[in-house]
Amino acid sequence: MIKRLFGAAAAALLVVGVAYAVESGLSQGSEVPTIHIDAFNDNRGQFCVTCEAGRKPAVVAFVTQCNDETKALLSALDKAYTDNREKKLFAGVVILGNGDCATALKSYVETNKLAVPTAHVAATTDEIKKWKLNDEAASTTFFITGHKVQANAANLAAGKVAEHVGQILG
Numbered sequence: 001m002i003k004r005l006f007g008a009a010a011a012a013l014l015v016v017g018v019a020y021a022v023e024s025g026l027s028q029g030s031e032v033p034t035i036h037i038d039a040f041n042d043n044r045g046q047f048c049v050t051c052e053a054g055r056k057p058a059v060v061a062f063v064t065q066c067n068d069e070t071k072a073l074l075s076a077l078d079k080a081y082t083d084n085r086e087k088k089l090f091a092g093v094v095i096l097g098n099g100d101c102a103t104a105l106k107s108y109v110e111t112n113k114l115a116v117p118t119a120h121v122a123a124t125t126d127e128i129k130k131w132k133l134n135d136e137a138a139s140t141t142f143f144i145t146g147h148k149v150q151a152n153a154a155n156l157a158a159g160k161v162a163e164h165v166g167q168i169l170g
Contacts, residue, residue, distance in 0.1 A: 024134035024154035025142060032144050033130035035060060037092055037119035041109055049092035049117070050147065057168040058090040058144040059161075062131065065138035066101040071108050072158035073139055078114040080165045087169050093118040096128070143168045 026032065038046040049060055061077055063070050074093065081091040093116055095105045102120055109118045121128065133140050137154040143164045144150060150168050153160070 022134055022137045022154045024132070024137040024140040025152040026132055026149050028149055028151060030149045032060070032142065032147050032149060033127060035092070035094065035127050035131070037094060037117065037121070039092070039117035039119050040106065041114060041118050044117075049090070050144070053090035053144065055146050056088045056090050057165075058092075059141065059165065059168075060091070060144065061093045061139055061141040061156075062096055062128070062133055063093065063105060063139045064096045064101070064135070066104040066108075067138060069155065069157070070105070070138050073141070073156060073161070074105070074109065074114060074116075074118075075112065076158035076161040077141070078112075078116040080161050081116040084165060084169060089165065089169060091116045094128070095120045096124070096133075098122045 032050050034048045034050050036046055036048050050058065059077060059080065061073065063074070077091060077093060081089060093109075095102050095118065102122070106120055131140070131142075134154060139156060140152065140154050141156045141161075141164075142149055142152045145168050151164055153164070156164075
């Protein structure tokens with residue numbers, strides 16, 4: 001009887017945890033809006049990530065929290081970007097917010113010489129609002145083909161990046 005009670009309690013906690021999972025961003029099939037960035041880790045100046053990608057597969061990630069998971073995600077996005085250039089994968093990362101966290105993420109990108117174009121945007125702009133990001137998400141990553149969201153994930157684990165990139169590359 002006690003085992004059943006503990007089992008029921010554990011199942012209830014699992015359901016509650018799932019109910020509070022963070023969702024963020026445009027839904028699958030949505031048309032992607034423009035997002036202009038001026039990447040601090042390249043010298044090309046301001047450009048539109050989604051326009052530059054055109055009909056090519058693209059990954060766009062918005063990050064807000066500086067933790068080990070976010071840093072691992074940045075490294076995985078960079079690896080996917082550099083490993084798939086010949087397949088015309090395009091990518092962009094936007095660090096959102098101000099303060100120590102944003103500074104630490106910028107430093108991580110620079111120190112690790114990440115090639116994925118990365119920009120820092122201090123305040124939420126009208127362009128960013130169109131992506132429908134949840135402020136509670138540490139990151140929101142979009143996988144795009146033909147200007148449509150194929151998948152989007154809040155707090156995506158770094159180990160899942162290659163799988164999603166493989167899906168949009170075909």
